[in-house]
Every structure is written in C-alpha cells, then in structure tokens.
Amino acid sequence: MFDPIFLIENSITGLFSGGIYALIGLGVVFIFRATKVFNFAHGAVIMIGAYFYLTFSEILISFGSPNWLVFLISLPATFVSSALLGMIIEKFLMRPMMGQHPFPLIMITIGLISVLEGLSAMIWTPAAQYPKPLFPLDIDFIGSLAINRQMLFSFIVAIIIFLIISIIFVRSKSGVAIRATATDQSTAALMGINVSGVFSISWIIACVTGSLAGILLSPINSLTPSLGIVGLSVISVVILGGLDSIIGVLIAAFIIGWVESMASHFLGGQYKEIVPYVIVLLIIIFKPHGLMGTHQIDRL
Amino acid sequence: MIIGNYKSNYNSDESFFGDWPNKLAFIFLCVFLVIIPFISSGYIIFLFTQVAVFIIAIVGLNILTGYTGLVSLGHGALVGVGAYSTAILQNQFNLDFYLNVPLSILITGLIGVFFGLPSLRIRGLYLTISTLAASFIIIFILRNWDSLTGGDSGLILEPIEIFGMKLISDNDKYYFIIPIAIISILFAQNLFRTRIGRAFIAIRDADLSAEIIGVNIVKFKLMAFALGAAYAGLAGSLWAYNFLAILPSQFELHLSILFLAALVVGGSAQTLGPIFGAFFVVIIPELLKWVMGFLTPLNPTIMEYTAPANSFIYGILIIGFMIFEPMGIASIWARFWNYVGRWPFSP
Structure with a gap:
C-alpha cells in the first residue's frame, strides 16, 4: 500500500486523467461563459461523441480500411457530427429560451441528459463497448516506473487541444467576441x-472538445450510455476551477485527477467515484467561487 | 412563471378549495378513489398506490423547486433515505410502522437540511449542483455501507401491521396510502395560505425584495429544504412498505430526473401539478410496455428498448414542456375550465 513506486505511478495516472478532465471542463466553461448556461448534459454529449466515433470507426473497419485511414476519416467525421449536435441543441433548445430565468435552461439541460442517454441506449444498446483506441495499450517502463502509454498520449493530446483552444480564446477575433x-x-x-453566432460557436467548441474527450476516455472507462454520468463528475473540476476561468479549470483538473487516484490508492477503488462530489460540496460550502472564478455579488 | 394571483375578494383569497366546483370535484374524487378497488383489477390498484407514493414525493419537490425556486437534483436520493431508514429501523430495531414512518420523516428532513446548508451562502445554479453532489454521496453510502444497508442487494422488510392485521394485498395498501397522499396534498395546499408558504413564494420571485420586507431568507430556505425532504421521507417510507424490497439503484439520479419531469409536466407551483405529473410518469411506462407488447411479434428483442425509450420520453417531455408549456398540464387544465366557465363568450 505504501510502496513509493506504486504511489508515484498512481499520482501520474491521476495527473494524466486530469488532462482529460481539463478538456471536458473546458466545454462546460465555454458554454457557461458565453451563454450563462451550466450544461448538465455535457457528460451525455461526450458520451454521444464517443458513440459517433465508435460508429464511424466500425464502419470503416468493416470495409477493411487500414488503421491510418480509419483515424483519418472517423475523427473528422466525429467532430463534424458532434459540431452538428451542438448546433442543433443550441438552435432548437437554447435559442428559444435565451434571456429567460435560469430555471428553464437548467431543466432543459437536465432533460437533455435523459434524452441523450435514452437515445444512445436505443441506438447502440446498453452493453459496454470498446471503440478502437487512438493509441496502443502498451506499458513503458522508466526505471521501475510503469507508464501507460495510452494515458500518456491521451494526456498530451488533451493538453495540446486545451492550450490551442485557450489561445484561440485569448487571441483570436472570435475569442474576443466570446469574451465580450x-x-x-x-x-x-x-x-x-453576432451574439447568437457566439452562442453557436461556443456550443460547437464544447461539443467538439467533448467528443475528443469521449474518444480518449472510452478505451479507459469502456463505453456505455452511463459514461455520461461519469462525465458528470467533471462538474467538480469546473466548480473547483471557478466556473468561468479557463486557467482555473486546468489547475483544478490536475488537482481532482490527483486526489481521485490518491483516494482509490489509499481508500479503495470505489471511493474514486465519490471524491469529486465530496470536493464539490466542500468547495460550494467554503469557497463557492472556486480557485480562479469571478466573484459575483449573488450570495444570499 | 405565474405573474399574478387574480382574486376579486378576500374570501376567495383565503378559501381553501377555491370556488364550489373545486369542492364538488374534490368530493367526487374522494368517492371515486373509495370505489375504485370495487370496480377494477389488482394491477390498476397497484398502479394507483404507486401514483400516490409519487404524488407525495413530487408535492415535496414542488414545495422546494416549484414554490421556493430551489432546483433539487437530489430528491430521488432523499426518497431513498426515507425508504432505507424505514427498512433499517424495522430490521435493526424492530420498530412498528407508527414509530417508523415519523422517524423516517424526521431523519430524511434532517438530512435534507444538512444538504440545504450550502444554500446559506449560494443560490441558483450552485445549489442545484450541491444537491446533485448530495445525491451521489447518499447513493454511494447506501451502496457501500453493507452492514446497515445491505449494499447492492438492498433490503427487504415486513409489511405494515395494524391491530394484528397485515397490509399485504394491493387493496389494503391502497386504502392505507391513498388517504396519506390526500392529507399531504391538502397540507401543502394549506401551507401556501400561511406566512411560511408565502415567504417561500416571495423568495422564489424576488429574493432581495423578500429580504427587505422582512423574510428571513436563510431560515425559510432551510425550512423549504426540511419540508421537501420530509415529504421525500414520507414517500420513501411508504415506497418501502408498498414494495417491501428496496435497492440502491432505484433511487439514483434517474429518479430525481423523473420527479423533475413529473413536476414540469404536471405544472410546477400548482396544487394539481404533482397529481397530473405523477399520473403521467406512471402511465407512460405502462403505455410503453403495452406498445412494446404489441410489437414483440415483429421483433422479439424489442422489450429491451422499454427502459431507454422511457428515459428518452421523460427527457423529451421535460424539454418540450419547458419550451412550449412551462406551466404544465395543470395550466392547460385551468385554461380548459376557464373556457368552459365562460363558454358562450369564451375567447
């Protein structure tokens, strides 16, 4: 239990999963910043993204395509269909409710969890599936430290995409529009x-980054319609980060990932699933605006 | 949202049932509920009992979410707390139901207040998230505290015993649960004629103004949590006595979403809302089963689609009603009677 090598390994695993959490959290923050809607259905969106990828890659594999072709076609196809999903959600569910009380918007995203989960179980069956992993499942050794290559590459991809999106957000014209x-x-x-255009773009960015996160997450967690519930735990990342801060999300994602893997290391595997929610409650009670969130005067 | 509460005199404002057609309808409904067991089959009775349990839970959610405006994603888990406390009190301490039910209500109420504590500092969205977290934590405890809760395999319990008579048949349970449901609806209806209930509504509509006119927001928010949770506890307790076996997986997030769906579909912040909503969410799975049974000859595996189709339909209903009819069936119902009442000259 207190073997230092094992402890370090677990810490590294935790930090790696933190990279993916950052990518998921980014989507929630983007939508929240632009539209002031907290998307409870983001977990369900990443689950649908992973299923899109599963479908495209299996179709291509059934045609006997080589590996590189599978990735080359199914990844963009997944991103495009996720972007479409985001556009549809924004256009038909969020747009009619624009500028209203937050209650109906929260309810709609909650309803969306149910819709997407039911839909995916009907289309792809509730059984666990394993989409073709983007990276090999090998394990590398650095000295006596075992490092899961799949998690390492997933981490690198997640962080790179995260940084690109953040830089776009800070530098580009549409990023400025979103912030304005x-x-x-x-x-x-x-x-x-074009405010409604900004809303569309932020939903599209959220859904595309979400689908990438889903693709990275599903070989590790297995793909079932309840992956959406797993994705829901990323709420803790967003809350710890402060709801509207991108840097906050990055830092919080590493903290949550690390704490999760420490909890499963010291307390047992099942505690991993509950740690994020305990953290959420603690932050909400003691520091509602998280690490880097804007302080608003809305406490009562 | 309801903008006004149109009354033309103080009497009608203070009256309990409203005008005479409402009173008449209530009496008819009671008579109807008494004679149902004589004219229908056991399964219908069972469904009615289930609707009654749901109504109690949704009335609690209505107090919390509909009237006070605190969206709770943890109501299903609180119903679970009620059900488990009943089962545990009976199995571990051998208590009778007349101690069991009040104690379960008390325990659930206290846990509800505990999870309402974040509302001292935050509101709106954060509160919804904290109830979501609470829901996951409660379910985790129910799943993992094996010695007390039986873990994933759940608990079984003995039926209620009144004066040496065990309530086992559907009819017995029906006559036990329906009156409780009616009393709890009436209690909630009365609540909103008192200072407490009006404070809840004031907090929902404009919390700052409410505080300025002397509503202690913290106190009333916690009270709303306590009341909503107490209703959940009662519903959970009756749920346990109705099914006599409980599993942690029954009370997960999907149950909370189902309650919210019922509230939205039925009509939040209206007395009739939970009633319509509960009927709706109980009838839909039955209709689906019926349709699927119809389709089974075509495709023998179609029964597997029932559960996902169910959750899909609940979601569609939440979204659809939120966009097109935010006040739910209760407001359609009110419009209909309005139309009838003014008939030759209705708009």
Missing part, C-alpha cells in the same frame, strides 16, 4: 457582435 458576450450581452450586440 460573456461580459455583457447587450453591449456586445450593440458593438456589432
């Missing part, structure tokens, strides 16, 4: 920013 909308919707609209 986040600060003040009506002023942004008056300045000539």
Whole structure:
C-alpha cells in the first residue's frame, strides 16, 4: 500500500486523467461563459461523441480500411457530427429560451441528459463497448516506473487541444467576441457582435472538445450510455476551477485527477467515484467561487 | 412563471378549495378513489398506490423547486433515505410502522437540511449542483455501507401491521396510502395560505425584495429544504412498505430526473401539478410496455428498448414542456375550465 513506486505511478495516472478532465471542463466553461448556461448534459454529449466515433470507426473497419485511414476519416467525421449536435441543441433548445430565468435552461439541460442517454441506449444498446483506441495499450517502463502509454498520449493530446483552444480564446477575433458576450450581452450586440453566432460557436467548441474527450476516455472507462454520468463528475473540476476561468479549470483538473487516484490508492477503488462530489460540496460550502472564478455579488 | 394571483375578494383569497366546483370535484374524487378497488383489477390498484407514493414525493419537490425556486437534483436520493431508514429501523430495531414512518420523516428532513446548508451562502445554479453532489454521496453510502444497508442487494422488510392485521394485498395498501397522499396534498395546499408558504413564494420571485420586507431568507430556505425532504421521507417510507424490497439503484439520479419531469409536466407551483405529473410518469411506462407488447411479434428483442425509450420520453417531455408549456398540464387544465366557465363568450 505504501510502496513509493506504486504511489508515484498512481499520482501520474491521476495527473494524466486530469488532462482529460481539463478538456471536458473546458466545454462546460465555454458554454457557461458565453451563454450563462451550466450544461448538465455535457457528460451525455461526450458520451454521444464517443458513440459517433465508435460508429464511424466500425464502419470503416468493416470495409477493411487500414488503421491510418480509419483515424483519418472517423475523427473528422466525429467532430463534424458532434459540431452538428451542438448546433442543433443550441438552435432548437437554447435559442428559444435565451434571456429567460435560469430555471428553464437548467431543466432543459437536465432533460437533455435523459434524452441523450435514452437515445444512445436505443441506438447502440446498453452493453459496454470498446471503440478502437487512438493509441496502443502498451506499458513503458522508466526505471521501475510503469507508464501507460495510452494515458500518456491521451494526456498530451488533451493538453495540446486545451492550450490551442485557450489561445484561440485569448487571441483570436472570435475569442474576443466570446469574451465580450460573456461580459455583457447587450453591449456586445450593440458593438456589432453576432451574439447568437457566439452562442453557436461556443456550443460547437464544447461539443467538439467533448467528443475528443469521449474518444480518449472510452478505451479507459469502456463505453456505455452511463459514461455520461461519469462525465458528470467533471462538474467538480469546473466548480473547483471557478466556473468561468479557463486557467482555473486546468489547475483544478490536475488537482481532482490527483486526489481521485490518491483516494482509490489509499481508500479503495470505489471511493474514486465519490471524491469529486465530496470536493464539490466542500468547495460550494467554503469557497463557492472556486480557485480562479469571478466573484459575483449573488450570495444570499 | 405565474405573474399574478387574480382574486376579486378576500374570501376567495383565503378559501381553501377555491370556488364550489373545486369542492364538488374534490368530493367526487374522494368517492371515486373509495370505489375504485370495487370496480377494477389488482394491477390498476397497484398502479394507483404507486401514483400516490409519487404524488407525495413530487408535492415535496414542488414545495422546494416549484414554490421556493430551489432546483433539487437530489430528491430521488432523499426518497431513498426515507425508504432505507424505514427498512433499517424495522430490521435493526424492530420498530412498528407508527414509530417508523415519523422517524423516517424526521431523519430524511434532517438530512435534507444538512444538504440545504450550502444554500446559506449560494443560490441558483450552485445549489442545484450541491444537491446533485448530495445525491451521489447518499447513493454511494447506501451502496457501500453493507452492514446497515445491505449494499447492492438492498433490503427487504415486513409489511405494515395494524391491530394484528397485515397490509399485504394491493387493496389494503391502497386504502392505507391513498388517504396519506390526500392529507399531504391538502397540507401543502394549506401551507401556501400561511406566512411560511408565502415567504417561500416571495423568495422564489424576488429574493432581495423578500429580504427587505422582512423574510428571513436563510431560515425559510432551510425550512423549504426540511419540508421537501420530509415529504421525500414520507414517500420513501411508504415506497418501502408498498414494495417491501428496496435497492440502491432505484433511487439514483434517474429518479430525481423523473420527479423533475413529473413536476414540469404536471405544472410546477400548482396544487394539481404533482397529481397530473405523477399520473403521467406512471402511465407512460405502462403505455410503453403495452406498445412494446404489441410489437414483440415483429421483433422479439424489442422489450429491451422499454427502459431507454422511457428515459428518452421523460427527457423529451421535460424539454418540450419547458419550451412550449412551462406551466404544465395543470395550466392547460385551468385554461380548459376557464373556457368552459365562460363558454358562450369564451375567447
């Protein structure tokens, strides 16, 4: 139990899964910043993304395509279909409710969990499936430290995409538009920013990064319709990070990933699933705005 | 959201049932509920009992979410707490039901207050998230505290015994649970004629203004949590006595979503809302089973699609009602009677 090598290995695993959590959390933060909607269905969205990838890759494999072709076609296809999903959700479910009380919006994202979960179980059956992993399942040794190559590469990809999206968010014109909308919707609209376009873009970014996270997560966790519930635990990352801070999400993701793997190391595997929620409760009670979140005057 | 509460005199504002057609309808409903067991089959009775249990839980959620505006994603887990406390009190301490049910209500109420504590500092979205976290934590405890809760295999319990008579048949349970459901609906209806209930509504509509006119927000929010959880505890307790076997998986997030769906579909912040909603969420799976049974000759595996189709339909209902009819069936119902009442000149 207190074998230092094993402890370090577990820490590394925790940090690696933190990379994927950061990618998932990014989507929630993007939608929240732009539209002020907390997307409870983000876990379900990443689950659907993973199923898209499963479908495309299996179709290609059944045609006997070589590996590189499978990835080359199924990845973009997955991203495009996830982007479409995001657009549809935004256009038909969120747009009619724009500018309303938050209650209906929260309810709609909660309803969406049910819809997407039911839909995926009907289309792809509730049985666990294993989509073709992006990276080999090998284990490398550094000295006597075992490192799961799949998790390592997943981590690297997740972090790279995370950084690219964050840089776009800070530097590019559409990033500025998103931030302007986040600060003040009506002023942004008056300045000539296409606010509904910004909403669309943030949903698309969230769904595409989410689908990538789903693809990275599903070979590790197995793909079932309840992957959405696993994805829900990323709420803790977003809350710890402070709901609207991208840097906060990155830091929080590593903390949560590490604490999770420490919990399963010292307490037992089943505690891993509950740690994020305990953290959520503690943060909400003691530091509701998380590590880097904007302080708003809405406490009562 | 309801914007006004149109009354033309103080009497009608203070009256319990409203006007005479409501009273008449209530009396008819009671008579109807008494004679149902004589005119229908056992399964219908069983469904009615289930609806009654759901109604109690959803009335609790209505107090919390509909009237006070605190969206709870942990109501299903609280019902689980009620059910488990009943089973544990009976199995471990051999208590009778007349101690069991109040104690379960008390325990669930206290746990509800505990998970409502974050509402002292936060509101809106954060609160929903904290109830979600609470739900996962409760289910985790139910699953893993094997010595007390039986882990994943759940618990079984003895039926209620009143004066040496065991309530085993569907009819017995029906006559035991339906009156409790009616009383709890009436209690909630009365609550919103008192200071407490009106404070809840004030908090929902404008919390700052409510505080300015002297509503102690913290106290009333916690009270709403306590009341909502107490209702969940009662529902859970009756749930346990109705099914006599409980599993942790019954009370997971999907049950909380089902309650929210029922509330939204039925009509939140309205007395009739939980009743319509509970009927709806109980009838849909039955209809689906019926349709699937119809389709089985075509495709023998189609029965497997029942559960996912169910959750799909609940989700669609939540979204559809939220977008097109946010006040639910109860408001359609009210509009209908409004139309009838003004008939020759209705708009």
